[in-house]
Amino acid sequence: MSKDVIQLLPDSVANQIAAGEVVQRPASVVKELMENAIDAGATSISVYIKEAGRSLICVSDNGCGMSESDARMAFERHATSKIHSSQDMFSLHTMGFRGEALPSIVSVSQVELKTCQKGEKLGTKLCFNGSSLESHEYIQFPEGSCFSVKNLFFNVPARRKFLKSNQRELSCIIEEFEKIALANTNIDMLFVSDDKELYNLKSSNVLQRIVSIFGKHFREILLPVELESTILNLKGYVSTPQGCIKKNLKQFFFVNGRYMRNSYFHKAVLHSFENLIQKDESPHYFLFLDVDPSTIDVNIHPTKTEISFENALPIWQMITASIKKTLGKNNAVPSIDFNQEDAVDIPPFEREDRIVSPTVNLDTSYNPFKTFSRSHYSNPSSKHWERLYMEKPQGNEPPNALFEKNTDTPYKESFLILHKKYLLLQQRENLLILHIKRAQQRICYDNYLKRFSQKKECGERLLFPEMLHFSASDSILLDSIEEDLFYMGFEISCLGGGTYSINSTPEGIKPSQEMFDKLLEDITQNNLSIKEELNKSIALSLSEWVVKSNTTELLEEEIPKLEEQLFSSSDPYHTPKGKKILTLISEDHLDKMF
Structure with missing residues (x-):
């Protein structure tokens, strides 16, 4: 008799499996909660972090808030207010739509939600412990929402164990915060880590937001890029060729307000700088693409950073053309002036003209002794006149040695500096190359x-x-x-x-x-x-x-x-990275070479 072995997993287990893709590290939680705040229409978002997100991640906003039933429903799998049918996925105007973030987060952490809907006098407070609801009460709370995620991965020790150092995890959180801050310059954003304020960004334009995040020197090296067409509206900034560097690059693509990674469009930017920068250099760029939502597919990966484009090739060409136009308008590329209005008139060479050889005119009456008196003339110094009568070398001794021996120099050993890179020294019977x-x-x-x-x-x-x-x-x-x-x-x-x-x-x-x-x-x-x-x-x-x-x-x-x-160093034969510093060539080895 056959025995059935396939069974439906409990929701708590299914949520933990989904959390493996959605919640990869503390930065993923910050990203999902901030995107929810943006979708709620917030004009101010605050992020508080403790121990790089291990012990606390708190995101509060002044958005529309949630009702009591919506607050409870938000933690169910695939519960969302963003879409209602499959057709809505091709006309997305929100950051989230899958309904997986909150149930995935709550399955691997302890979550506290405080929220109050606009126009309501009382708010709602919910406390979860690993997908299970522990408390539900009414509270006084201002309009908006506040999510507090504590002890991330407390019930998944393996995931918590393999988190990187606090410094690395905090850097990832800051990277996600910067991406969202760049895409939403009309929102005030505050970021506090371990009671230290790192960012306090006010609503501004894109350039001011870039300068506020990455430093004032970006104002001097960025050029504006703008293009309007039926397929693509492009705005943003690229760095001048002089501002291109090899490392620590700031390169961002945003599509309809959403950050994305796209190696194909990245090559379009590099192609625009071809022959203007060195091969190992790259430009900074902050490019915002606005396209018809029906021509892109965001539902490729749970992180929603990979997007497919229906008109990828035309967009590639538009990006290249607009950046080249910007570089040309700002004299960032060498140009050829074909205007002949003020050009010098150079007559053509006529072969009929007879070529005359130059002549030398001599003044035969010139006498130098009539110009200068003898008092101005002095005999050359007779010092060291004996050198003129030194004997020539005898026998087989060559007149000039290959290496002159200078006994007055402070260094007595024979040496030679080759190509300003290598030092050749004689060590007893060996040749030392350093x-x-x-x-x-x-x-x-x-x-x-x-x-x-x-x-x-x-x-x-x-x-x-x-x-x-x-x-x-x-x-x-x-x-x-x-x-x-x-x-x-x-x-x-x-x-x-x-x-x-x-x-x-x-x-x-x-x-x-x-x-x-x-x-x-x-x-x-x-x-x-x-x-x-x-x-x-x-x-x-x-x-x-x-x-x-x-x-x-x-x-x-x-x-x-x-x-x-x-x-006298710890290892005179190798650099700290293990490269060879010196080599010895013996006399026997030299003899074998000849």
């Missing part, structure tokens, strides 16, 4: 680690402090490593609003925005949390920057010090 830049990097790297282990102030105070600006996520990371940088020679002061003053630096380092951006990016990419590994990453980044920015040639008197410091 990579100069890599040797300097190894020395700098060890010196920085030594400074940190000694924990002594060793910076050089700047006469004029350098002012640098960082985004909110970079500011948090910079604050966390401020002590480490201090022991390496940096004294940094926070002036508020993402602006920092660099008051002192290690010897030989000139602080710059590019250097600190690279330092913070290296730490973020490596996802370092252990103190020792973090210090090594800082030392590595600084040593690479010092060697890269040092354009002075190695002087002869610096060779002994370089050699001494290298062989």
